[in-house]
Amino acid sequence: MQKLLLGDEAIAQAAIDAGMSGVYAYPGTPSTEITEYVQASKLAEERNIHSDWAANEKTAMEAALGMAYAGKRSMTCMKHVGLNVAADNFMNAAITGVNGGMVVVVADDPSMHSSQNEQDSRFYGKFAMIPVLEPSNQQEAYDMTYGAFELSEKYKVPVMIRVTTRIAHSRAGVITKELKPQNNQSLPSDPRQFVLLPSIARKQYKVLLGNQDHFNAESENSAYNHYFEGEDKSVGIIACGLGYNYLREILPEGDCKYPVLKVTQYPLPEKQVKQIANETEKLLVIEEGYPMVEEMIKGFLEKEPVTGRLDGTLPRDGELNADIVAAALGIQTGSKESKVPDFVANRPPSMCPGCSHIDVYNALNEALAAFGQGRVFSDIGCYTLGALEPFNAINTCVDMGASVTMAKGAADAGLVPAVTVIGDSTFTHSGMTGLLDAVNENSPITVIISDNESTSMTGGQDSSALGRLEAICQGLGVDPEHIRVLNPIKRNHDDMVKVMQEEFDYDGPSVIIPRRECIQKAARRRKMEAKQKAKS
Amino acid sequence: MKTDIILAGVGGQGILSIAATLGAAALENDWYLKQAETHGMSQRGGAVVSHLRISDKPIYSDLIPKGSANVIISVEPMESLRYVDYLAEDGYLVTNTKPFVNIPNYPDQEKLMQHLKSLQNVVAIDADQIANDLKARRSSNIVMLGAAAPFLNMDLSVLESGLKQIFGSKGNEIVEMNMKALHAGYKFAMENK
Numbered sequence: 236m237q238k239l240l241l242g243d244e245a246i247a248q249a250a251i252d253a254g255m256s257g258v259y260a261y262p263g264t265p266s267t268e269i270t271e272y273v274q275a276s277k278l279a280e281e282r283n284i285h286s287d288w289a290a291n292e293k294t295a296m297e298a299a300l301g302m303a304y305a306g307k308r309s310m311t312c313m314k315h316v317g318l319n320v321a322a323d324n325f326m327n328a329a330i331t332g333v334n335g336g337m338v339v340v341v342a343d344d345p346s347m348h349s350s351q352n353e354q355d356s357r358f359y360g361k362f363a364m365i366p367v368l369e370p371s372n373q374q375e376a377y378d379m380t381y382g383a384f385e386l387s388e389k390y391k392v393p394v395m396i397r398v399t400t401r402i403a404h405s406r407a408g409v410i411t412k413e414l415k416p417q418n419n420q421s422l423p424s425d426p427r428q429f430v431l432l433p434s435i436a437r438k439q440y441k442v443l444l445g446n447q448d449h450f451n452a453e454s455e456n457s458a459y460n461h462y463f464e465g466e467d468k469s470v471g472i473i474a475c476g477l478g479y480n481y482l483r484e485i486l487p488e489g490d491c492k493y494p495v496l497k498v499t500q501y502p503l504p505e506k507q508v509k510q511i512a513n514e515t516e517k518l519l520v521i522e523e524g525y526p527m528v529e530e531m532i533k534g535f536l537e538k539e540p541v542t543g544r545l546d547g548t549l550p551r552d553g554e555l556n557a558d559i560v561a562a563a564l565g566i567q568t569g570s571k572e573s574k575v576p577d578f579v580a581n582r583p584p585s586m587c588p589g590c591s592h593i594d595v596y597n598a599l600n601e602a603l604a605a606f607g608q609g610r611v612f613s614d615i616g617c618y619t620l621g622a623l624e625p626f627n628a629i630n631t632c633v634d635m636g637a638s639v640t641m642a643k644g645a646a647d648a649g650l651v652p653a654v655t656v657i658g659d660s661t662f663t664h665s666g667m668t669g670l671l672d673a674v675n676e677n678s679p680i681t682v683i684i685s686d687n688e689s690t691s692m693t694g695g696q697d698s699s700a701l702g703r704l705e706a707i708c709q710g711l712g713v714d715p716e717h718i719r720v721l722n723p724i725k726r727n728h729d730d731m732v733k734v735m736q737e738e739f740d741y742d743g744p745s746v747i748i749p750r751r752e753c754i755q756k757a758a759r760r761r762k763m764e765a766k767q768k769a770k771s
Numbered sequence: 772m773k774t775d776i777i778l779a780g781v782g783g784q785g786i787l788s789i790a791a792t793l794g795a796a797a798l799e800n801d802w803y804l805k806q807a808e809t810h811g812m813s814q815r816g817g818a819v820v821s822h823l824r825i826s827d828k829p830i831y832s833d834l835i836p837k838g839s840a841n842v843i844i845s846v847e848p849m850e851s852l853r854y855v856d857y858l859a860e861d862g863y864l865v866t867n868t869k870p871f872v873n874i875p876n877y878p879d880q881e882k883l884m885q886h887l888k889s890l891q892n893v894v895a896i897d898a899d900q901i902a903n904d905l906k907a908r909r910s911s912n913i914v915m916l917g918a919a920a921p922f923l924n925m926d927l928s929v930l931e932s933g934l935k936q937i938f939g940s941k942g943n944e945i946v947e948m949n950m951k952a953l954h955a956g957y958k959f960a961m962e963n964k
C-alpha cells in the first residue's frame with residue numbers, strides 16, 4: 236500500500252508494521268513526529284503499543300532497553316542533542332546487547348534549524364560500535380526501520396537509524412510492507428548479560444568486538460550500500476545518506492560517468508571503499524553532517540587525495556543541497572536571473588501574542604531592573620525567544636536543564652540574585668536534579684518555572700509534571716513558603732514584580748511558578764472538546 | 772510532467788492545506804511527490820516555506836535547486852520575494868497581495884508592490900478579498916492554489932479531485948466552498964497573467 240508520509244512518519248509506520256511493542260521518546264525537533272504518529276495510529280492502539288512521552292531521553296532509552304530485555308521490539312527516538320542526554324545508557328546498551336530488537340532513531344539537525352549545535356550522530360553509532368542505517372529517502376527510511384529490528388535481533392545489539400532534518404520533515408509516497416506479529420515476552424537466554432559488573436562487562440565487550448566483522452560483512456552485503464561503475468576514473472564519489480539523493484538529483488544513474496559508492500549502512504563497507512579508492516584518482520565524499528567518512532578514509536588511504544567537507548570542496552557546516560553538490564562537481568545549476576531584493580526583511584519566530592511567558596518576562600525585567608543585566612539563566616523552549624527584542628530578558632541557553640545549574644554556579648561565584656527561567660517540561664527533563672543540588676547547598680537562586688502546562692515548542696505535548704510541580708519542588712526540599720504560584724496576566728504585573736523581588740531577597744533556593752496554559756494548546760484543547768461534545 | 776513549486780508564507784497561515792491538496796492529487800494520479808516542510812521554531816510567526824515537487828518520474832532531492840521552480844505560490848507578498856532566486860526563467864510568481872506585518876522593519880508596501888510588478892511573470896491577487904466576497908473567508912489559501920493552477924502543468928480537474936479528498940470528510944458544504952474558491956482564483960489568473 237502507498238501512503239504519503241514524512242520521513243519521520245515512515246519510520247513510525249515501519250516500526251508498527253514490524254511488530255514494535257513500544258516507543259519511548261522526549262519531543263525534540265526534528266524527531267517529534269515519529270512518536271506523535273504512533274500516538275495517533277489506530278493500529279498502534281489496537282496493538283497496545285506503548286507511546287506516552289518520557290521525562291527525558293535518558294529515561295526513554297532505558298525504558299526501551301527494558302522492553303528489549305523483556306523480549307519485545309522497542310524503539311527510542313530523539314534529536315541529536317537528546318542523544319547526549321541518553322548517551323550513558325546508549326553506550327552501555329551496546330555492551331549489554333538486547334533480547335528483543337531495539338532501534339535507536341536519532342534525527343540530526345544540520346544548519347541548526349531548531350537546535351543549539353550540528354553534531355553528527357553517526358559518530359555516536361561508531362563510538363558504540365553498532366550498526367548504523369542512514370536512509371537516503373523516505374522509502375529507505377521505511378524499509379530500513381522495518382529491517383532494523385531483525386538486524387538487531389540477529390546480533391542481539393541495538394541498531395541506530397540516523398536521519399537529518401530534511402528527510403525527517405519531507406513527505407513522499409511510501410510503499411508499506413505486511414504487518415508482522417509482535418514478539419511474546421521472553422527473558423534473555425543469558426541471565427547475566429544485562430549485569431554490567433566489570434567481569435561480565437569485559438565478556439560482553441568481547442562479544443561486541445567479535446561482532447564487528449559481522450557488522451562489516453552486513454554492510455558489504457547490504458542492499459543499501461551499492462557500488463555503481465563509471466567510465467571516468469578521475470573522480471570517485473562516496474555519497475552517504477541524503478548526500479546520495481542530492482548527487483542523483485544532479486547526476487541521475489544513467490548520466491553519471493564517475494564511479495559512485497552509495498553508503499547508507501555502517502560500519503563503512505571496507506571492500507567497496509577500497510575498490511573505489513583503487514579504481515579512481517581522487518575521491519569526493521558527500522555526507523550530511525560532519526566529515527566523518529572523509530576523515531576515516533583519509534586515515535588509511537596513503538596517496539589518494541580525498542576531498543569533501545574538510546578541504547572546503549563542500550562547505551564545512553550546514554545542510555547539503557543539490558546546488559552545493561553540483562558546485563562541488565563543477566556543474567552549473569539553474570540560471571539566477573532573479574535576485575532576492577534587499578528590502579526583504581528577516582522574519583524571525585516570536586512568542587505568540589498573549590503568551591504567558593511574555594507577562595513573565597515583563598515582570599522579570601522590571602523586578603531585575605535595579606540589579607542590571609546579566610543575571611538570567613534560561614533554558615530551551617518557547618521562552619528562549621525572550622532573548623530577542625523587545626525583551627532581551629535572558630542571558631544563557633545552553634542545554635536542557637542548564638539554567639538551574641548554571642544559576643547555581645553563578646551564585647556560588649557571588650552573582651546574587653541569580654535567576655533561572657525554565658519551562659515545566661524542561662524542568663522535569665533535567666531541571667529537577669539541579670534544583671536538588673541547590674537545595675542541598677542552600678544556594679541563593681530563584682527558579683522561575685514558567686508553567687504553561689505543555690511542551691509547546693515542539694507542538695504542545697503533555698509535560699510529565701502536569702499538576703504536580705509544587706509537590707515535586709517540595710519533595711526536592713524547597714521550603715514551601717518559597718514556592719510561589721502566580722497567575723501571569725497583565726493585571727497581575729505589579730504583584731508578580733513584588734513576589735519576584737521578595738524571592739530575590741531570600742537567601743536560599745526559591746521557586747516561582749507563573750502558571751497559565753499555552754494559548755495554542757488551549758485552543759487545540761477547546762477544539763477537541765467541542766468535537767467530542769458534538770459526537771456525544 | 773514535472774512541476775517544482777515553492778510554497779511560501781508565515782508560520783500560522785496554514786499553507787500546508789495547499790500542499791495537502793496537491794499531495795492528494797499527486798497520489799491519485801500515481802505521480803511521484805516530495806514535499807519538504809518547515810517545522811519547529813520558525814512556525815511562531817516566522818517565515819515558513821515548503822518545497823513541493825511533483826513528477827511522473829522518480830524525484831531525488833527533497834529540495835528544489837535554485838533557478839528551477841516552475842511556480843512560487845506565496846500567501847504573503849514579501850515572502851514571495853524571499854525565494855525568488857529559486858524561480859526558473861519562465862517560472863511564475865503567484866502571490867497574495869495582503870501583507871502580514873509582524874515585524875517592525877516590514878518594507879514599504881508601495882515599493883514592494885512596484886518591485887513585484889516589475890517582474891516578468893507575476894500574478895498578484897488579493898485572495899483575502901476574493902475569499903471574503905465568496906463568503907469563504909477561510910478558503911483564501913485555496914483561492915491562491917486556483918490562481919497558481921494555470922502554471923502547474925496539470926488539469927484543473929486534478930486539483931478538484933485533490934480538494935474532494937482533503938475536505939471530503941468535512942462535508943459537502945466545505946467542499947463546495949473550496950471549489951468556488953479554486954475556480955475564482957483560476958479565473959483571476961487567466962484574466963491577469
Ligand code: SF4
Nearest residue numbers: 587590617691753754
Ligand atoms: S506556543 Fe504557547 S508557549 Fe509557545 S509562544 Fe505560543 S503561546 Fe507561548
